[in-house]
Amino acid sequence: MDISKYVLAFEDCDLTMVGRVGGKCASLGELLKAQILVPPGFAITTEAYRQFLEDNSLLDKVNDRLIGLDDSRIVEVERASEDIRTWIDSGVLSENLEDVIAEQYRLLSRRARIPALPVAVRSSATAEDLPGASFAGQQETYLWVRGVDDLLEKTKKCWSSLFTPRAISYRIKMGFDHPKVLISVAVQKMVRSFTAGVMFTLNPATGDRATVVIDSNWGYGESVVSGEVTPDQFHVNKITMEVTKKTISDKQIYYTTNPETDEVLKLDVDPERRRSQSLLDKEILELARLAKIIEKHYGKPMDIEWATEKTLPFKGEIFIVQSRPETIWSQKEVKPVIEPKASAIEQIVAGLIKGRKVK
Amino acid sequence: MAEVKFTSPHEAETIPGTEGWERMYPYHYQFSTEDPERKKYEEGMFWFYDGLHYPEPMYPFDIIWDEAWFLALSQFNTRIFIVPPAMGIDHRIHNGYIYITPLPVADPQEIPKRAELFMKRAGYYFQNWDRLHDQWEVKMRNVIKKLADLEIPTLPEMEDESVVTEGLGISSGYKLLRAYDDLIDLGILAWQYHFEFLNLGYAAYVVFVDFCQKAFPDIPLQKVTQMVGGIDVIIYQPDEELKKLAKLAIDLGVDEIAMKGDAASVFKGMEASENGKKWLEALNAAREPWFHVSTGTGWYHHDRSWNDDLDVPLSAMGIYIVKLRKGESIGRPTAAIRAERERLSTEYRALLKSEGDLQTFDQMLGTARTVFPYVENHLFYVEHWFHSLFWNKVREVAKILVDFKFIQDVEDVWYLKRSEIKEALWDVVTGWATGSNPRGPLVWPKEVAWRKQVMEKFREWTPPDAMGQVPETISEPFTIVLWGITSESMSQWARLKTITEGDLAKIIGFPGSPGVVEGTVRVCRTVKDIGELQEGEILVAPTTSPSWAPAFQKIKAVVTDVGGIMCHAAIVCREYGLPAIVGTGSATSRLKTGQRIKIDGSSGEIEILG
Numbered sequence A: 001m002d003i004s005k006y007v008l009a010f011e012d013c014d015l016t017m018v019g020r021v022g023g024k025c026a027s028l029g030e031l032l033k034a035q036i037l038v039p040p041g042f043a044i045t046t047e048a049y050r051q052f053l054e055d056n057s058l059l060d061k062v063n064d065r066l067i068g069l070d071d072s073r074i075v076e077v078e079r080a081s082e083d084i085r086t087w088i089d090s091g092v093l094s095e096n097l098e099d100v101i102a103e104q105y106r107l108l109s110r111r112a113r114i115p116a117l118p119v120a121v122r123s124s125a126t127a128e129d130l131p132g133a134s135f136a137g138q139q140e141t142y143l144w145v146r147g148v149d150d151l152l153e154k155t156k157k158c159w160s161s162l163f164t165p166r167a168i169s170y171r172i173k174m175g176f177d178h179p180k181v182l183i184s185v186a187v188q189k190m191v192r193s194f195t196a197g198v199m200f201t202l203n204p205a206t207g208d209r210a211t212v213v214i215d216s217n218w219g220y221g222e223s224v225v226s227g228e229v230t231p232d233q234f235h236v237n238k239i240t241m242e243v244t245k246k247t248i249s250d251k252q253i254y255y256t257t258n259p260e261t262d263e264v265l266k267l268d269v270d271p272e273r274r275r276s277q278s279l280l281d282k283e284i285l286e287l288a289r290l291a292k293i294i295e296k297h298y299g300k301p302m303d304i305e306w307a308t309e310k311t312l313p314f315k316g317e318i319f320i321v322q323s324r325p326e327t328i329w330s331q332k333e334v335k336p337v338i339e340p341k342a343s344a345i346e347q348i349v350a351g352l353i354k355g356r357k358v359k
Numbered sequence B: 001m002a003e004v005k006f007t008s009p010h011e012a013e014t015i016p017g018t019e020g021w022e023r024m025y026p027y028h029y030q031f032s033t034e035d036p037e038r039k040k041y042e043e044g045m046f047w048f049y050d051g052l053h054y055p056e057p058m059y060p061f062d063i064i065w066d067e068a069w070f071l072a073l074s075q076f077n078t079r080i081f082i083v084p085p086a087m088g089i090d091h092r093i094h095n096g097y098i099y100i101t102p103l104p105v106a107d108p109q110e111i112p113k114r115a116e117l118f119m120k121r122a123g124y125y126f127q128n129w130d131r132l133h134d135q136w137e138v139k140m141r142n143v144i145k146k147l148a149d150l151e152i153p154t155l156p157e158m159e160d161e162s163v164v165t166e167g168l169g170i171s172s173g174y175k176l177l178r179a180y181d182d183l184i185d186l187g188i189l190a191w192q193y194h195f196e197f198l199n200l201g202y203a204a205y206v207v208f209v210d211f212c213q214k215a216f217p218d219i220p221l222q223k224v225t226q227m228v229g230g231i232d233v234i235i236y237q238p239d240e241e242l243k244k245l246a247k248l249a250i251d252l253g254v255d256e257i258a259m260k261g262d263a264a265s266v267f268k269g270m271e272a273s274e275n276g277k278k279w280l281e282a283l284n285a286a287r288e289p290w291f292h293v294s295t296g297t298g299w300y301h302h303d304r305s306w307n308d309d310l311d312v313p314l315s316a317m318g319i320y321i322v323k324l325r326k327g328e329s330i331g332r333p334t335a336a337i338r339a340e341r342e343r344l345s346t347e348y349r350a351l352l353k354s355e356g357d358l359q360t361f362d363q364m365l366g367t368a369r370t371v372f373p374y375v376e377n378h379l380f381y382v383e384h385w386f387h388s389l390f391w392n393k394v395r396e397v398a399k400i401l402v403d404f405k406f407i408q409d410v411e412d413v414w415y416l417k418r419s420e421i422k423e424a425l426w427d428v429v430t431g432w433a434t435g436s437n438p439r440g441p442l443v444w445p446k447e448v449a450w451r452k453q454v455m456e457k458f459r460e461w462t463p464p465d466a467m468g469q470v471p472e473t474i475s476e477p478f479t480i481v482l483w484g485i486t487s488e489s490m491s492q493w494a495r496l497k498t499i500t501e502g503d504l505a506k507i508i509g510f511p512g513s514p515g516v517v518e519g520t521v522r523v524c525r526t527v528k529d530i531g532e533l534q535e536g537e538i539l540v541a542p543t544t545s546p547s548w549a550p551a552f553q554k555i556k557a558v559v560t561d562v563g564g565i566m567c568h569a570a571i572v573c574r575e576y577g578l579p580a581i582v583g584t585g586s587a588t589s590r591l592k593t594g595q596r597i598k599i600d601g602s603s604g605e606i607e608i609l610g
Helices: A015-033 A047-055 A057-067 A076-088 A095-112 A149-162 A166-175 A282-297 A344-354 B035-046 B063-080 B109-126 B129-149 B172-194 B198-215 B220-226 B234-251 B263-269 B274-290 B311-325 B335-352 B355-403 B408-415 B418-434 B440-460 B479-480 B487-501 B527-532 B546-555 B567-578
Strands: A007-010 A040-046 A119-125 A140-143 A181-191 A193-200 A211-218 A232-237 A243-245 A253-257 A264-268 A304-313 A315-325 B045-050 B086-096 B099-102 B466-468 B506-508 B510-513 B516-525 B537-539 B558-559 B578-580 B596-600 B603-606
Touching: A007 A015, A007 A095, A015 A040, A015 A047, A015 A119, A015 A181, A015 A282, A015 A315, A040 A095, A047 A057, A047 A095, A047 A149, A047 A181, A057 A076, A076 A149, A076 A166, A095 A149, A095 A181, A119 A149, A119 B355, A140 A149, A149 A181, A193 A282, A193 B109, A193 B537, A211 A253, A211 A282, A232 A282, A243 A282, A282 A315, A344 B109, A344 B198, A344 B355, B035 B466, B063 B086, B063 B198, B063 B220, B086 B479, B099 B466, B109 B129, B109 B198, B109 B355, B129 B172, B129 B355, B172 B355, B172 B418, B198 B220, B198 B479, B220 B335, B220 B355, B220 B510, B220 B567, B234 B274, B234 B311, B234 B335, B234 B355, B234 B546, B263 B274, B263 B311, B311 B546, B335 B355, B355 B408, B355 B418, B408 B440, B418 B440, B510 B567, B527 B546, B546 B567, B558 B567, B558 B596, B567 B578
Parallel strands: B516 B537, B537 B558, B558 B578
Antiparallel strands: A007 A040, A040 A181, A119 A140, A119 A181, A193 A211, A193 A304, A211 A232, A232 A243, A253 A264, A304 A315, B045 B099, B045 B466, B086 B099, B506 B603, B510 B578, B516 B596, B596 B603
């Protein structure tokens, strides 16, 4: 059989496949096409999800449960959510589906030369790219998943995360058709992040498109994404590739893993590391270089999650964990920053009359 | 931004022991409370210290250039081009330091009418820029030639017989008075021309800067300047001449002699051989006009030119000879600068989204590039070439005052106002004509001694950054470009104060050229000290000028007391890719040679490491 119906390596994903592999996996595939280093992994397709629902006779059952639901009646929505999520979490994968996913996982483990490779399992929603529908962060992420059983269980959890009360309400409010909203799952090698964070290919504070802004903290990017910590911030001028601003913050907590148990830990940052710069200057510049490539590949401002891994002393690698289009400034109407004039002299007169604000 | 408050000019500090200092300067420069209307006006304006031009207190004679630009800048804004929202810049002096304030147009209703006139008048200049600019150069060279040819007559015991045989009908006494008038006149004229294009140049530049900062809120001013900065500008020429002479010395095999350092031994050594003579010919050709470059800004009489002290360029040339012998390149990386300028403009342009912005960017960049060479070049003609010759002509006049015992030393003349010199010359010539004793020797030596100690007290005093009321907006192009008066600089001033009082390990200036380096300080108070620079040190200087150029070959960064984004140190450092922090106010007094510092040319921060 053609396994690509159910699983697809990131290398084989691209932006035309959002319907099959979701926005996140499609985007990771695009990054690989742009020669950007991303942790290896694969997508469990929306078809796998649909097949699972079918195999467990859940297709109609789920839809029926949602019919006539009113998003303003929170308790009813919560009850429906609980029912559906229980059905999905306790569903059984067909032997065929299980084999295909397990085989792909073993391949990935072999490729990484780590038995029972620790992976991150994340939902990759197909609705994410609908204009204005920012589902980002609404679905689940599971870190340090190890072994086939764990992977299958977390996959189901990701599927069922499509039916959190918030997601259900949102779809009702926006008038989206529940049966048409499918979900894919990204299975990606865990990066033992030394530092991680997010970056924008424009300055989110000013909209300046010549600036890359990088937020960074020790450990996993989760502390930055969730806003639990005030990260270090670095500004790089894209054109001159100079670090134009460094704000070193007091970084109080970070996420890491217990190397024995692979358990994710939230720890206090050691006092001497709290106020030290979490990225080397050359890493800042390398990230900015990647940001430029990614923005160019997509042809629009991007919002990117990244991580550095330091498995050996003095040797580090930078990974892009995911990227998506920036939504705030990019959706602003394009209009001239100053009113165009027929000639330079008219422009000078207008400028002189306006003057400079001093207070 | 937090409210920044400054004291009223009428409550400004007075210095004990300087009472009566006001008579050293023109009467209309005083802040005064006598007339209620004038008092109210002075209180209501925003007066800021022109530390950019005057890092030290004003000598009574040197104020001539302040008066000259007081008139010239203001007349072009107000009466000639009719800058729509801005009148001129008013001047005052306090404890020897110049304070200035831009005047807005009082009645907003006037602005549209003025705009119409400005479009017509300034528009004519922009449209005919090249032709008018060529014409300017002819006029300016003419003024300089007249100054060079101006003879300061001495007073003979008896007039030559030709006065009789040719029926001249005038004496050397009259000629001296007239020569002094001509001298002053030429100075004022040169400054009229100085501003003919400058207001328009700055106006075009300011509008381009504003556009870039709106389109790219994070853009460093340095980058805007780099996009418009000229490449074939003459401020680099004196330095280029030195490089040529260094190369020629090696080619002719006379580099050993050229390295002797002091001019007298170089000349003596060169005279002895044919090749040496050839080299001297080249040197003499370069001296006119390029060695008229000042070793300072040209604004003060003590800023001497290379021609005044040939030891300066000759010892600097040694740096180039050493580099050439090692096979190192000393050329300006003009191709790289040009390429970088194009890359910056192209890449910033590519980030613009709307058709309208692309059009504005092209218009304003084009205009700014047309006008910018003037903005950079006029300095050589006026502040360097003209001023260097001018100060020496005044010294010739001073020599006569010394001869008649009005002053003890030529260099005392700067303690007299130019109107007082005229009066003193009348005293001299009438005494000479009559055969009586002039009164001057009884008056001036005493007065000069008193003024010298007043100036010393002024020097020890720190002038406040500003006085009076901060306005809502400023429209006057010079105020924006030269002094960078913006809400940021106001807070910077406030910040400077707190830092001076608090964290002594930090000094802050204006970011002149980006880059972060750590290094050893070398304080050079004058260009003569640059011989002491060691490879890789950080140069700390009051200011730099084109004659400092050879120093930039050795150092890894520059810090200056005085200057803004357009000053010499910032321009040259951006060219060579060295970090620069300018306008720190006090780096030469707070930093010591041998100290380790870390400087960040993007933030303007200097950290003292030890």
